[in-house]
Amino acid sequence: MYGKLNQSMQILDRLIKKGLVPNVVTYSILIEAAYKERGVDEAMKLLDDIIAKGGKPNLVSYNVLLTGLCKEGRTEDAIKLFKELPEKGFKPCVVSHNILLRSLCYEGRWDEAYELMAGMDRDGQAPSVVTYNVLITSLSIDGRIEQAFKVLDEMTKSGFKVSANSYNPIIARLCKEGRVDLVVQCLDQMINRRFHLNGGTYNAIALLCERGMVKEAFLILERLGKKQNYPISDFYKNVITLLCRKGSTYPAFQILYEMTVHGFTPDSYTYSSLIRGMCREGMLDEALQIFGILEEHGYVPHVDNYNALILGLCKSQRIDMSIEIFQMMVNKGCMPNEMTYNIFVEALAFEEEMELAATLLNELYLKGVLSQSTVERLFMQYALKQLTG
Structure with a gap:
């Protein structure tokens, strides 16, 4: 649907002419596609057009518009639409309130935010976990830790299911301020309550690195690993992977150094995580350099390391360079696997080089380096020309 709005609308018009009336879910999807592709004004015009044609969108469609207005920074227009919902036959739900609440808090309009929540209470509209998390996140970002x-x-007292997502914004702010003691207290409380720490938790701790407190970040992580009874090597590997996934590759490098000083030996998976993270953050030259550094220290790159780099280069539209890495990989005696070839076929398909992708896929199939199931999946997924010969 997304990226092909015109085509979708043409199909919708044909269905309506044939007497097939789309349901409210279809309308919501189309409106969301419209605001993501063309902006919320176009989405609002589309909604008017749907209503004019006899369509009956539901509250979800209006919540999509509220989201679009807020994302475009048009909070006043969002407030106006929110207040008009009863006239349109809809009572704002908790989701409607949460959308507007997030925008008000983001802009620091606390009095209006609290008034909105008071209105929820007057209308018997109970806040949700999301409502509380929006407040906690916004207060933490604004430095209002006590209120958070x-x-x-x-x-907690209201009986809501508190999770790591509720604590993470507070921990992130405390780390930004370098308040290590309070960070440790929060983490201890989370562990005592048997909360599952997630990538957001480790990403928050990594913010200590911005203040030059890398050792403190490492010591906190080491303590967490021991308190949770994880095999410390597996725990370190998991933390590095999660940090790289969350866009904290540089802090991951800094913390990894401390880990290695204390006896941790990174494996192929850890290095692949770092390479993927660097490519994801546009650090292609640095990702290339890591191979040289690894080899200088006696590490022989694994096929998964090469695949991570080739994938990153392809996603950055550097297929020419990815081919050079492929050749280097083979020259050094590291044989490609099915994933390597899969990456190249998908890269060509993403570049809309369908004929080249189909030709390559045919050749790889004939050479027996791709399984039948992989070949069939790629042909179906990208609508490539069927196998010949």
Whole structure:
């Protein structure tokens, strides 16, 4: 649907002419596609057009518009639409309130945010976990840690299921301020309550690195690993992977150094995580350099390391360079696997080089380096020309 709005609308018109009336879910998907492709004004015109043709969108469609207005920074227009919902036959739900609340908090309009919540209470509209998390996140970003803690306490006392996502914004702010003691207290509380720490938690801890407190970040992570009874090597590997996935590749490098000083030996998977992270963040030259550094220290890159780099280069539209890496890989005696070839076929398909992708896929199939199931999946996924010969 997304990226092909005109085509979708043409299909919709044909269905309506044949007497097939789309349901409200279809309308919501189309409106969301419209605002993502062309902006919320076009999405609002589309909604008007749908109504004019006899369509009956539901509250979800209006929530999509509210989201679009807020994402475009048009909070006043969002407030106006929110207030008009009863006239349109809809009572704002908790999702509607949460969308507007997030925007008000982001802009620091706290009095209006609290009034909105008070209105929810008057209307018998109970806040959700998302409502509390929006407040906690916004208060933490604004540096209002004491208030964030109060909201967290209120959330707990009200019987809501508190998770790491509620704590993470507070931990992130405390780390930005270098308040290590409070960070440790929060983490201890989370572990004592048996909360599952996630990537957002480790990403928050990594913010200590911005203040030059890399050793403190490492010591906190080491303590967490021991308190949770993880095999420390597996724990370190998992943390590095999660940091790289969350866009904190440089802090991951800094913390990894401390880990290696304390006896951790990175494996192929860890290096692949770092390479993927660097490519994801546009650090292609650095990703290339890591191979030289690894080899200088006696590490022989694994096929998964090469695949991570080739994938990153292809996603950055550097297929020419990825082919050079492929040739270097083979010259050094590291044989490609099915994933390597899969990456190249998908890269060509993403570049809309369908004929080249089909030709390559045919050749790889005939050479027996791709399984039948992989070949069939790629042909179906990208609508490539069927196998010949």
